[in-house]
Structures are given as C-alpha cells and as structure tokens.
Amino acid sequence: MPVPPAPDLARAWKRAAGGLARVLADAVALGAPPTCAGCGLAGSAVCHACLASVAGAARPHRPSPTPLGWVPAFVVADYGGVARDVITSWKERGRRDVAGHLAPALARAIHTALDDLAPADGGASIAIVPIPASAAARRRRGEDAWARVVRQAVALVTQELPDAVVRLDNCLRLTRHTRDQSGLSAAARSVNLGGALSCLRPPAGPVVIVDDIITTGATVAEASRALRAAGVTGVRVAAIAATSRSRGAGASSTLGACPPLS
Numbered sequence: 311m312p313v314p315p316a317p318d319l320a321r322a323w324k325r326a327a328g329g330l331a332r333v334l335a336d337a338v339a340l341g342a343p344p345t346c347a348g349c350g351l352a353g354s355a356v357c358h359a360c361l362a363s364v365a366g367a368a369r370p371h372r373p374s375p376t377p378l379g380w381v382p383a384f385v386v387a388d389y390g391g392v393a394r395d396v397i398t399s400w401k402e403r404g405r406r407d408v409a410g411h412l413a414p415a416l417a418r419a420i421h422t423a424l425d426d427l428a429p430a431d432g433g434a435s436i437a438i439v440p441i442p443a444s445a446a447a448r449r450r451r452g453e454d455a456w457a458r459v460v461r462q463a464v465a466l467v468t469q470e471l472p473d474a475v476v477r478l479d480n481c482l483r484l485t486r487h488t489r490d491q492s493g494l495s496a497a498a499r500s501v502n503l504g505g506a507l508s509c510l511r512p513p514a515g516p517v518v519i520v521d522d523i524i525t526t527g528a529t530v531a532e533a534s535r536a537l538r539a540a541g542v543t544g545v546r547v548a549a550i551a552a553t554s555r556s557r558g559a560g561a562s563s564t565l566g567a568c569p570p571l572s
C-alpha cells in the first residue's frame with residue numbers, strides 16, 4: 311500500500327507565520343502614532359511645520375502655456391518641496407489621514423474663487439463641481455479619495471458662508487476613455503482630454519470647478535469648456551496646488567502627480 315506523502319510542514323509553517331506577521335503589522339500600524347506625511351516626524355498626519363506648506367492664502371494661478379478658454383483659477387500652494395510630499399502621500403500613497411489637512415486649503419481656494427465671481431455671475435446657489443476620476447485613476451488609488459476632500463471642503467465653506475448656498479454638484483461625466491495623464495506633455499494632455507467631458511444637467515448658477523493639482527491646466531480647461539458648452543456662465547477654478555514650472559507646449563512632462571482624470 312503506497313504511503314501518502316508527508317505534509318510539507320515547512321511550507322505550512324511559513325504560510326502561517328506570514329499571515330501572523332501581516333496581522334501583527336496591521337495591529338502595530340493601527341496602534342502606532344501617525345507620522346508626518348511631509349517630514350516623517352511622529353505624532354500627527356501632518357506636523358505643524360509641514361502644514362505651513364499648504365496653509366497659505368489662495369492666489370490667482372495661470373499655467374504657461376495657458377490653455378485656450380482659460381478661466382480664473384485660484385490655488386493655495388506651489389506643488390513642490392514639502393507641499394508635494396504631503397499631497398503625494400495622500401494622492402499616491404494612500405494616506406487617507408492627510409485628507410483632513412488638505413480640505414481647508416481647498417476651502418480657502420474655493421472661498422477666494424467665490425469672491426472673484428462678478429455680481430452678474432450671481433445665482434441662487436453656487437455649484438462646486440469636481441472633475442470625475444478616470445477608471446485608471448480609480449483603479450490605481452482604490453477609491454475616489456478626491457471626493458472625500460471635496461466634501462470636507464464644501465462643508466467648511468458652508469460653515470464660513472452661512473448665507474450662501476454652496477452645494478456639491480457632480481454634473482460632469484466622462485464621455486470616453488482617457489489615457490493615464492502621467493508623463494504626457496501639455497499638448498498630449500490636451501489631445502487626451504479634448505471633448506472628454508460633458509455636462510448633462512448644467513447648474514443654474516455659477517460654478518467653481520475643483521481640482522487637486524493644476525499642472526498643464528488641460529483638465530480644468532476641458533471641464534470649463536464642457537460647462538460653458540452646456541450654457542453655464544460664471545466659471546472659476548479652485549485647486550490645492552499648482553506646479554510653477556513652465557513648459558513648452560510640446561515638452562515632455564515629468565511633473566509627477568496628475569489631475570484626477572489621470
């Protein structure tokens with residue numbers, strides 16, 4: 311009678327030990343104090359010093375070269391140095407605990423954009439319109455992390471401006487597949503995004519398009535085009551940060567992080 315093979319005890323033990331290690335690592339991570347997304351200092355998701363990189367007042371921003379049909383845009387931070395580390399940790403490395411530190415920056419940019427709207431642009435309510443994430447971006451990040459930041463920012467603006475009617479409006483839709491924007495030049499981004507968005511139910515009043523990082527401006531320019539094509543007037547843009555480097559229209563971009571459409 312043949313003898314059944316002995317169980318591979320070494321392999322089984324290795325599997326069990328690996329599983330135990332993952333459980334312990336998760337438990338340690340849950341119990342460990344957070345470390346700063348900017349400098350690694352233990353104690354908070356973003357330490358006081360690094361928070362300063364995204365804590366300034368909002369200012370106008372205009373990319374160079376400027377996309378056709380550009381509308382006034384307002385950003386808080388230059389996308390570089392500590393600000394880049396903080397934002398990238400949230401955007402690309404899954405640091406959800408950083409979102410609460412970015413929402414106030416977006417809220418300040420929205421507030422400044424609202425102040426910039428002319429009285430003629432006024433309406434019963436102001437729509438805050440995020441740019442929809444592409445399927446590629448959702449796959450890479452696992453969730454629409456941007457939506458969480460936008461919701462928090464809108465809540466902050468609503469608290470600050472109790473007399474204004476400010477509401478989130480996901481009226482933009484992707485009408486076709488778009489490529490991952492990472493590594494695309496400004497010209498290639500424009501081609502990639504041209505006509506990619508549509509607005510089926512245009513808001514009745516003015517709109518503030520919200521984005522996380524403005525690089526070439528191709529994404530917000532396409533969002534603005536789609537809204538105006540649907541009859542929306544009074545469009546502004548608010549973002550957390552913008553790259554300050556100017557590039558030629560045909561230059562290859564190595565700007566790293568990309569807008570939510572990417």
Ligand SMILES: [Zn+2]
Binds near residue numbers: 349358359
């Ligand atoms: Zn820090």
